[in-house]
Amino acid sequence: MGYARALGAGVVGVAGCPVEIEADIANGLPTMRMSGLPDAALHEAGDRIRAAITNSRLPWPDRRLTVNLLPAAQPKHGSGFDLPVACAVLAAGGAVPAAALATRALIGELGLDGRVRPVRGVLPMAVALAATGVTEVVVPSGNAGEATLVPGLAIHPADDLAAVVGHLRGTRPLARTAVPAPAPAPHRLDLAEVAGQELGRRALEVAAAGGHHLALLGPPGAGKTMLAERLPTVLPPLDDAAALEVTALHSLAGVLGEGALVRHPPFQAPHHTSTLPALVGGGSGMARPGALSLAHRGVLFLDEAPEFSGRALEALRQPLETGRIRVRRAGGGTDYPARVQLVVAANPCPCAQVAADGLCPCTSIAKRRYTGRLSGALRDRIDIQLALLPVRAADLTASAGSEGSAAVAARVAAARAVAARRWAPLGCATNAEVSGAVLRHPPYALRPADTRQLRDRLDRGVLTARGYDRALRLAWTVADLDGRDRPAADDIAEALALRTGALT
Ligand SMILES: Nc1ncnc2c1ncn2[C@@H]1O[C@H](COP(=O)(O)OP(=O)(O)O)[C@@H](O)[C@H]1O
Ligand SMILES: [Mg+2]
Ligand SMILES: [Zn+2]
Known part of the structure; x- marks a missing residue:
């Protein structure tokens, strides 16, 4: 008893x-x-x-x-x-x-x-x-x-x-564990390894500075994966609260390893054959956060994005808006944090041959249908949609190396600080979070002379109203990076140049 x-x-x-x-x-x-x-x-x-x-x-x-x-x-x-x-x-x-x-x-x-x-x-x-x-x-x-x-x-x-x-x-007390050293940067990648691709590198920097989602379109070997993997290396480290939150999610998923604090923005690249629970979380018994939540406060990379199932792409839409994912399961749902920066990569066509010159068996309709698979669900949320060309031999063999991640990260941090201060009264931290309506009206409306190019495109029907707002958001980030207090015509022109691969 x-x-x-x-x-x-x-x-x-x-x-x-x-x-x-x-x-x-x-x-x-x-x-x-x-x-x-x-x-x-x-x-x-x-x-x-x-x-x-x-x-x-x-x-x-x-x-x-x-x-x-x-x-x-x-x-x-x-x-x-x-x-x-x-x-x-x-x-x-x-x-x-x-x-x-x-x-x-x-x-x-x-x-x-x-x-x-x-x-x-x-x-x-x-x-x-x-x-x-x-x-x-x-x-x-x-x-x-x-x-x-x-x-x-x-x-x-x-x-x-x-x-x-x-x-x-009390006969044989267990030892006491000391606090482990913080985890080293998980990514030993560096932007210096990316030769040429000025526009691609600039797109990455703008994406990092403004928190913009990014689509990279281009033939195999253009360096889409290479660029995407290096986005975390130019993002600011996580603050204490974010680090604990991210580490707890990794603990729940059982992927923490040594158990050191996650100090760097995570990077998750789920394969397009991943199951829905692997992608967004779930499972029987004690649910598990999926790649989406493991990428919380970091980068979710969908390589070969059109190959993902419609269901998978659709499941990402809500979280991109709310920063949370609700996983429904027997005995009640679970709500996981899921505030990610999305990077999608896509070949311009389904045959995946090197087709920079357009010489491949795919018809233009087939190509449009292929990248169009992304459209409905995600297109509207992706501010930067860039078409990449293959790296040129001259760039690849150039002796002058490319600028490294540390220099880019410093500019990104400075630009983010400016944006965070500007939008703090609106409860936003990055340009990507600000609504088009705010940017189109005083005090943030730009001079008509500067927005003429945008308005012309809108009137000619080559730019949608959403595209207009996206260009404005990007222009603010470009201005922040370059140290201007508001975007001018040149910044808008650059914003438009970051949309050469606009998803149809
Ligand atoms: N701009 C570049 N600078 C240096 N190497 C590159 C570049 N672009 C491609 N490569 C080389 O080609 C390989 C394939 O690039 P990857 O990023 O996988 O292309 P993609 O994802 O567009 O198919 C890389 O591992 C790298 O060795
Ligand atoms: Mg690739
Ligand atoms: Zn093709």
Whole structure:
């Protein structure tokens, strides 16, 4: 007979939630009754915990065992309850002191042999535990790095249940993990590697400075992928709050690795054959953020974008507007952050032959239909739509190297600061977020002499009203980069030059 409590944590949406575990041993036939988890998870957890305890040569109470996870009504997820449940059971049976469970929390999945296995979402769990006043958390060794990112918590990594029991008994305390060094820049790429392609490089800089989505069209080998991969290298690093938010998303997806803080804008390039859950998030049990949310506050790159399914492209439309993705699933939806800068690359035609000179079997109708696949869903949100030509031999072999990412990043940061200050009263940070209506009216309306080219195009029907607004937004970014307080005719001309590949 005995009763004990332990503290664990689960995940609700993107947040961690403290979970209290009660274990009660009563006289009666040996049974185990567990409640407070989804049914499927309950069965598996019971079997695992029992095997882990007995295989660790620890006493399993051969009487009537009841385990309850609180709050019972909350639909908590995660496989990290095994360890606190096992410890509550052991404490109820007197195998570890109940007092040892009063001040600390435990997280971890158990293997049948008693091994403590890493779980997803330890960072948000640790954040939630710290908020309730917990000062010590025992976590799987593989998750120790991320847990230490939460201030005020002592983190003890554990490899197996027996070691945790030694810690709780005070006979063999577990070591305490130190905070890992911040992750090095994940991208060792540099813009200096891109030869020539002045317009492509400029487009990347403007996209970075204004937060504009970017479409790169051009034949295979033109350097579309090369340019896209280098966008994160010219974006500003994440501030503290953004870094923690992004790192927590990566923790939930189980892709955090060493667990160091993600300080740089992430880059995600899902393949066009990716499933919808892989792209936008979902999955059974504890949902997983998809590439879209792993790219939160960074870059989502759709290479060969017309090859993505219509459903996939359509699924991206709403998040591009709201910065969030709602993943619907049985037992309620989950809302993930998804504020990304989108880069799409496309060949001009489906045959993917080097066709810069237009000599390929595709008809112009086939070509238009191909890039047109992007149109409906995404076209309207992509400010820069650039056609790239293949790099010239002279550029590729030129001895004078191209400018590197650091120099470009410095200009980008300066331009972003100007824009952020200007739009702060509107609640916007970048030019890309500002509505066309704001830019067309005082105090931001431009001089008629400067916008003549735009108005002519609109009147001749070669520019849509949306295209007009996009050109205005881009012109502001060009002006910010070049240090003018408002765009002039030249800036508008450059803005139009950044739309040579306008998606049909
Ligand atoms: N502007 C460039 N400067 C240097 N190398 C280039 C350039 N463009 C293409 N390349 C070379 O060609 C390869 C293919 O480029 P990639 O970016 O994959 O083209 P795309 O995505 O347009 O098909 C690159 O890995 C690089 O070696
Ligand atoms: Mg490519
Ligand atoms: Zn073709």
